[in-house]
Amino acid sequence: MSRPPFTALLGTAALALLVLTGCAAPAPAETAVESAPSASAEPETVVTEQTASEACAEISRDMISMAAELQSAAAGAEADPESLVPVYEKTSTTLRTLISDVENADVADAVTTAADSLDRLKTSYASLIADPQNADMVELDAALTAVDTDFSAIDELCAA
Helix, strand or coil, X not given: XXXXXXXXXXXXXXXXXXXXXXXXXXXXXXXXXXXXXXXXXCXXXXXXXXXXXXXXXXXXXXXXXXXXXXHHHHHHCCCCHHHHHHHHHHHHHHHHHHHHHCCCHHHXXXXXXXXXXXXXXXXXXXXXXXXXXXXXXXXXXXXXHHHHHHHHHHHHHHHC
């Protein structure tokens, strides 16, 4: 039985996360504007919506950290392919946690979609490990493509 190229299977996911290192520098998430004071009114605070750039800055450090962890796991995958499954799970969980800090709907949706794709890849990859002879390689390829596409969408959003 030949072993599939496990390191290659993770390469797309790790590289997709790495492209996010180009996210913009942190910017304030909200801006307060006070109206002219009146005798009976308190100053009014207007909160602006978080921009995609601000949301990307909010999550960029964690995204870079996840990419490094995925690369490290990929390096050891040839010797211990099963070790990737918990890394995929942890990365997906971390992505979902990051969403709670994101107020920009477009970025939150893109991160949610990427986490869903990573879950799909994790499931497909776990099936490959469990039963390499009967693994659905078409599904695995589709899951890898989805991860690449969905993380590229985050990159495009953050680059704008």
